[in-house]
Amino acid sequence: MRYIIILILGITLTFSCKKKSVDETPSPAPETESLALLEKEVLNTYLNIGDAVYEDAYSTVDSLSIHIEAFCNSPTAEKFEACKYAWKRARIMYGQTEAYRGVEGPIDNYESYINGWPLDEAYIDYVYDSSKATNVYKGIINDTLNYKEINYNTLREANEKLGDASVTTGYHAIEFLLWGQDFYTDSPGKRSFTDYTIAPNAERRRQYLLTVVFMLKQDIANVRLEFKGNYRADLLVNVSLNYNCFLLLDGISKMSKGEFGGERIIPALETKNQEDEHSCFSDNTHVDLVTNALGMQNIYLGVYKRKNGLFIKGRSLSTLIDRLNPGYNANATQYISNAVTESLQIGIPFDRAILSDLGGHIKNTAQAWVGFSDELKKAALAIESAK
Secondary structure, X not given: OHHHHHHHHHHHHOOOOXXXXXXXXXXXXXXXXXXXXXXXXXXXXXXXXXXXXXXXXXXXXXXXXXXXXXXXXXXOHHHHHHHHHHHHHHHHHHHOOHHHOOOOOHHHHOHHXXXXXXXXXXXXXXXXXXXXXXXXXXXXXXXOOOOOOOOHHHHHHHOOOOOOOXXXXXXXXXHHHHHOOOOOOOOOOOOOHHHHOOOOOHHHHHHHHHHHHHHHHHHHHHHHHHHHHHHHHHHOOHHHHHHHHHHHHHHHHHHHHHHHHHXXXXXXXXXXXXXHOOOOOOOOHHHHHHHHHHHHHHHHHOEEEOOOOOEEEOOOHHHHHHHHOHHHHHHHHHHHHHHHHHHHOOOOOHHHHOXXXXXXXXXXXXXXXXXHHHHHHHHHHHHHOOO
């Protein structure tokens, strides 16, 4: 866990450093340039960062799949822990892609398969029944009558079939299969690797884990290819540049307040229930909150530090908004900075932090997202009126 935090801090601490890299873009053009030219450069930066972050997300999921295959071929406690670590590494990259949701991009067609949440554990595997003080073996893995085979089609068709929580695929399905239910305030779930060796339906459980990581890898690959192809071409159509910049700001504004500052923080803070946290099985929610903020900051400021340490830079939404209304830009820049710094200070694990919110960092993070969203909404209207 400490190494994961160091990786995140490395991204945030070097974010504003001026480093030369092969990806560095030319200096900004004079302010006399046309608005359309600036908008096209801004959209190009948005797309270049998206290409890079999806590539990094795919790379880390590929690594996760390698670890899971090795574990399923010969399960050991050490290999099981390696799978968990690889999952956490993968979340650092994927968390930064989520800022690309809600803007009519390819991710919106795959998100329910990739990052569906919340998740009904009993739909997948056994759960603990406190009234009987024993595990109840149910779900797809244990239901051999209705789910004779566990394969791509089975899991795809079953995903969200009974409602939003009947999630069968994606990061959180893998998370549950690695950690199991979390009943603890001082640690994540404690699923044993023996669930894949001597427990009932161990072979089917291995097959489920192998299938779901294959599907995740394929889905992210599809998003990446569609983003580089048709989506890029559509976003750069000259007659639609102004509208597309408006679309980005409007979508990002809604995602900031509704998802990042709303659904992922407020319910858990109000109910004090660990079931309302995003990565509840692994106690990785604090990382989700930080990487979501970083992803939005990447897009807004036009700077992304890649997994290999290189930077993607370019003229950004911040550049565009500053030209139209410097006040909106100054406020938005401060709010997104606050979202990053406040989320970094949230206590670990999140399910314990929500009980008291010492320092108010969870609440402050939510408020920063609301402020950021409001400024972007104003900026979107300014862009729309600047046609």
